[in-house]
Amino acid sequence: MDAMHVKAATVGLDEWGVRKGADSGEPLTSGLRLHEKGSKPEAGVWACTPGGWAIEDRPNTEVNVILSGRARITNEDGSVVELEPGDLVVLPTGWSGRWDILEPLRKTYAIW
Numbered sequence: 001m002d003a004m005h006v007k008a009a010t011v012g013l014d015e016w017g018v019r020k021g022a023d024s025g026e027p028l029t030s031g032l033r034l035h036e037k038g039s040k041p042e043a044g045v046w047a048c049t050p051g052g053w054a055i056e057d058r059p060n061t062e063v064n065v066i067l068s069g070r071a072r073i074t075n076e077d078g079s080v081v082e083l084e085p086g087d088l089v090v091l092p093t094g095w096s097g098r099w100d101i102l103e104p105l106r107k108t109y110a111i112w
Helices: none
Strands: 014-018 028-036 042-048 051-055 062-075 080-083 088-091 097-111
Antiparallel strands (some): 014 028, 028 042, 051 097, 062 080, 062 088, 062 097
């Protein structure tokens, strides 16, 4: 099996529609799945326009690297993390909080 390589910052993405569960804005998502076996693990590139949504009791772990744009994550305890290009984020299984996309965002992700 060969290694997969893409230019994550510029690769073309497929439209995935409005983010399910969004409660502010109309965050339009797009992405490219680079690896998926069954339902998980999964890895790829994801993009989203401004908007926000809550997540409760995340069922899996996700690791992200922000490529462009800005976002804010609010943890269940109210602490806030501002995200910008170059930031690495780990959302563990069981995480609850909120994503708010402040500027069109692009990230790489791995979920398991």
